[in-house]
Amino acid sequence: MKEIVLKVKEQPRVGLEAENIAPAVFAGKSVSEISALPVFEGNSERRLDDFFEVTGVAAETSAETRIVIDGDVSLTKRIGQGMRDGELRVKGSAGMHLGSKMRGGKITVDGDCEAYCFQEMRGGTVHIKGNAGNYLGSAVRGNWRGMRGGTITVDGNAGSEIATFMKGGKIHVKGDCASFAGVHMNKGLIVIDGRSERRIGAEMIGGTVVAGAVDAMLVGFTLLENVKDPEIEGEKFTGTYKKYSGDHADTRAKGTVWVKE
Amino acid sequence: MNVTLITGRTIKQGMVIEHKDSTMYTDANAICEFDPDDMKKLKVSEGDTVEVSSEDGEVYVRAVKSLQSPHKNIIFIPMGPWANQVTSPETNSVGMPSFKGVPAKVELAKDRKVLTYPELLKQSFGK
């Protein structure tokens, strides 16, 4: 594994779009080539090194390339977009659309990530050590096919409408979660260790959501049974869990929500 | 008193949209509509100045008895610069702020003045 380090020099004025910060783009390029890559501050095209000090070496292949971002890039969008392999680490907080449509590889964020990260993700491993914003691992506007694969782990809390229209993969939120977790969910697994706001699993027609606690369940959910130490999607959970089916607001309801007593 | 704040359109306000530079605009918008029972509870009478406050700010407006009651524990302020001193910018990442259903506090503030919008904007934005 070879490593390229991007040290934050300057914060963008109106946000930065930097889909070029991705292992596949860096692979096989020299530091000076990488420094010259275009990034977009609003409507003006800038160079990557206008905002970052670039050091290190990129590997020949993306699989062998690790990118480390040193600093806060919460105003920088689209980092690691469409990533298929390689590694990315953000020592700070990351902006919108981080790892959107990601298919493989590994992304770690030491801080928080903004809204719309990992939309329509298909594969790979993600670890957010801080909090995640709204629409984590969701579908883009209008699409009925959301996240399909890969795993996202959030050590902190997550925002509202995570995993909209989810079709596969797993999201694990160790903290609390705002409203509408898994809205319109179809397949896949969401695990919330902490408390979920109301409307969890709203309009879900399939898939599984597990929560440590909920503010309220929608009336479209039917309590099936209480299960002690259940095994859910091949994972063991300790304690007694209420098992609900729903959301029966939809005729096709085949979703399951587990809530710890 | 803890209340739920609703903002929205009123016909009075709609009728002065072309006259924002007149006192009619302040009269139609710098108000807070109360459920009659809530007014009794607060000992507020028609025309009194009240302070409405939320996580995002506070504003002084005139108390008005609601003609569209009952709505216990709900106050209504017409959409406009006064209402937006206390509405929430939280959009849940969908573009829409929280103009309705905002948790707020309201109390009598008889001696306080209701500002015109230039005074209000000057005070808030120094411009």
Add this chain to the structure above:
Amino acid sequence: MEIHTDVICPFCGTLCDDIEVHVENGRVMEALNACKLGNAKFMSMNKKHRHLVPRIRKDEGFTKTTIEDAVARAAQMLVDAKRPLLYGWATTVCEAQSVGIELAEEVGGVIDSCASVCHGPSVLAIQDVGFPSVTLGEVKNRADLDIYWGSNPMHAHPRHMSRYSRYPRGYFRERGQLDRTVVVLDVRKTDTAGIADKFLQVTPGDDYELVNAFRTLLHGGEIPDEVAGISKKDITETLEIMKSCQFGVLFFGVGLTMSPGKHRNIDNAISLVAELNKHTKFNLIPMRGHYNVTGFSEVLTWQSGFPFGVDYTRGYPQYNPGETTSVELLCRGEVDAIFVVGSDPAANFPKKAVAHLAKIPSVAIEPHETPTTYLCDLNIPSAIAGIEVEGTAYRMDNVPLRARKIMEPPAGLYSDREILEMILEKVREIKNGV
């Protein structure tokens, strides 16, 4: 005295087209058929004070300038900006909106309309689950059930009920009102609720729960004794009314789009309406506010593919409300100039958003003095679209009409379109280094 018939009222999304306006030497004498709101707008044409030349902020106040200077400054501001926001558009005609979109594309900015703080959430819901709808004439001719949810037409759309829903006689509804049932759902007992056959007072913020209960019940599920402050009995009865009508329509307002749940309230309501079509004929119509907010979304959609909150900074349209919409852009400080046409964000945005608006270079194209013109650095007064300028406007049900010109604007005032065309031309001059 000139008598103008079949005048289109440029106030709300009801877009009444039967106004008769009497004009005598430049004064509006009366506006027959118009409601209080429409009448007030036509009568405001007689207002004494109206700015006739552009004004620039100077020290504590404003100083007058020429249209040429104003156009040059506006163009320069847009060219200099890395991500200008071009906002408003709901109270002008499509012909002006179209130039505005071209301008946004030319300067690489974001163009957004007041839909984003009005029925934008309805659009997001439509994009997730669809939109079973009809034109208002269908309601007039067929509907025997009109539901108003989170909407108070008596205040916001005063003639809506008399023209289309509650009162008119229609082909299949010859007895008018006698053939129709009106149900109102709101958090307050509104004036509209006052004339309803059935009123359900919903706990604020619980609309989503109530729709969820309706749908669950519709599919034979169980619901508790009370949901959202409504008794099981009332929910069951209301659902029966919906299932047993011949033609039902749900009119929904910002009471749903602005309350907790926002677009998801609409999303769920749309699915309820779609599913009711298994039992009877059911549709819904959003109670759009400004008279041509719908027109803007039509023009922007056929030109760019997206209805509002379109970001042209990369040279192609990008759409993601919540990211590319005005309130977030202002609150996150992601725009460095604002260009407002026919709207009043300083009055209608939350304080935090207005604070950034007040900080950045700003231009307002607007006939009247408003909180926005008060905060903007440059004000260009314009002729009043739909009264002094003709052009296209789209009704809340997307029916396009041609707004009429019934009087000349004061000398020296240009239409929004003309002003925008001048600015666009100037922008191109500057970019080509002329």
Add this chain to the structure above:
Amino acid sequence: MEFEIKNGIVFDPLNKVDGERKDILIRDGRIVEKLKGKHETIDAAGRLVMPGGVEIHSHFAGGKETAGRLLRPEDGARVVYPKQNGLRSGSGYSMPSSFTAGYLYAQMGYTMCNTPAMPPLFARHTHEELGDVPIVDKSAYPTFDGNWFVMRYLKEGDPDKLAACVAWFMRATKGLVIKIVNPGGTENWGWGKNAVGIDDNIIGFDVTPAEIVSGLLEANERLKLPHSIHLHPNNLGKPGNIETTIETLELGKSVKSHSDRQSVYLTHAQFHSFGGDSWKNFESKADELAKYINSCDHVVCDTGNVTLDETTTMTSDGPMEYFLHNLTHLKWVNKDVELETAPGITPFIYSRKNPVHSVQWAIGLELALLIDDPFKVLLATDHPNGGPFTRYPRIIAWLMSEPYRKYYMDERVHKGAQKGSSLATLDREYTFSDIAVVTRAGQAKALGLSELKGHLGVGAHGDVAIYDIDPSAVDPSKDYKAIEKGFAKTAYTIKDGEVIVRDGAIVATPQGRTYWANPVVDHELDREMAKDLEQYFKKYYSVNLANYPVQKTYLKRGREIQIDARDVK
């Protein structure tokens, strides 16, 4: 500006030119015999030269088209077109935005596009939007399937007023063609019902689909409209609908066309050629429809090819779209239009792995190959319903290459296509001349515009498409990929004698014409009919009569086709 297109290999079926090396001369925007003076010369040696393409049925602009774009931001995000070289930006895979649609058609060599289902009440929108579709000439077809005046006059047995009101709607909507979508079914949809057979009753009006079609057929010929009625019969997309389709076409036999064109135009025939009585025993009946069309002279159809893409279905057939929505559970738009029609929209994914979709793919091609005379079966996907128009080059390649079709049969689509259709047994391959017919000459003739469009004879518009295909060198049967590539972008598209596309790139974006028909009937009759209009508008429309007709200002470059129909009295 004068032009000489030298040494091209020209296919111009309407003038019986079949692959001759021939020079085309253009002056003042028209094809001429001689040039006067200075002129630009384009060397077309070794290149394929055809008249500009004519699109006869594509939902590229209008109210429901824009509703379809609004419904699908995910389709918009799928392809974006940046602003560049003076071109406007845009987006959309299955529903390109307006400017982009004009550019894409011109790049394929098309110079005229017609939008086939305009609800009269939304005509103003359609024309506003057409103004933002650059380059191509255009027209719109107002829908009459659920028109209350038409049904009223049918019931009252007043064919004269019926014709007069059709003439009024043409004038009011600036329309060119009588479009009929699911006759009567769209009115019944006002009650959540449909009309699946031609003798079903239409609620509240006591007429039948058959009466609506016959009545409009007669009116169309009495008004001497350029095109015939443009028909989307009842029961679209349902197993076994072939019977309804042929019963409907039979209605046209009795009415004589006023000109040399067909009296009935059957659109997107693929969707109307289904056998079986369920999706399980669903099969192609293309052979049956082809047999019928071969046996008579009053019908022309277009294929309505399915291209096996994810697309957006949009028709004025509201009940059908609701039916689709219940099949797929995907998001659904409905838009019933008072007194007129009932459009609907829902996304649809045609899957190669799906037996039904694969048979539908086969049917479109079968029709083209089984109907002997290419002038009777034109190429269209009912964009975007069967697939986006950008797939035309691939369809052309399929038609010209049996091996290409076989490759799809064997490798790409579900085996069901072999069982459910006869495509595997068809070895016919289209010639370049056939392609010229089914993409331009046939459309122009069917539309009744063949004086100006679809050919390269003297007096025709100077609309020419030059493709980088050398007919003398290429074997379309083997080099089908070269054909697909060659028809995707022209070397030159010339419109009205102006170079629009050079080497596949747009170099000019003039405003095209908008054609509309204005049949003038007897003045007295018109006045009588107008009284009924006033009454119905007052009572039933939600807009005033005075605000209904589309002002001429909406047609940026309008072309009125005046027709003397004063014998209608």
